[in-house]
Amino acid sequence: MNIALIAHDKKKDDMIRFATAYKPVFEHHTLYATGTTGLKIMEATGLEVHRFQSGPFGGDQEIGAMIAxxxxxxxxxxxDPLTAQPHEPDVTALIRLCDVYAVPLATNMGTGEVLVKGLERGDISWRDIIRGRTPSKESL
Incomplete structure (x- = not known):
């Protein structure tokens, strides 16, 4: 599975803790992230992460293109729902694309845990079918 990891500045520490806690799950998948978030995840976990631009410089849009x-x-x-983001239209567009293309999206750690547990159990293997792939051993 191709998985995007993105975090606003005040949520980066949460994302690092999350990626560290679920490293055994994430290491079986291809990870993508916006610039600084990806770097911090790689440094903290040793996971391989394809890094796009920082969110405000187009990283959210690059991930959006992959979704589309x-x-x-x-x-x-x-x-971070309490801090205004200069690239809020890009954030909104990314969330909308997830809805349009039925891509599971977690915007906080609580929902993230539910999704990663489903990923671990193979509940997301329907994405393999949509993409025309044979479900991987890890997703069954």
């Missing part, structure tokens, strides 16, 4: 092209299977986007 059916190349992203799940998104963990830990948002």
């Amino acid at each position: 092209n059916n190349k992203m299977d799940m998104v963990f986007f830990f948002r």
Whole structure:
């Protein structure tokens, strides 16, 4: 599965803790992240992460393009709802794309835990079918 990891500045520590806690699950998948978030995850966990630009510099849009092209299977986007974001239209567009293309999205750690447990159990293997892939051993 292709999985995006994104976190606003005040949520980056939460994302690092989350990625560290679920490293055994994430290491079986292909990870993508916006710039600084990806770097911090790699440094803290040793996981391989394909890094896009920082969110305000187009990283959210790069991940959005993967969603629109059916190349992203799940998104963990830990948002800071209490701080205005200069690229809020990009954030809104990314969330809308997840809804349009039925890509599971967690915007906080609580929902993230539910999704990652489902990923671990193979509940998300329907994404393999949508993308025309044979479900992987890890997703069964």
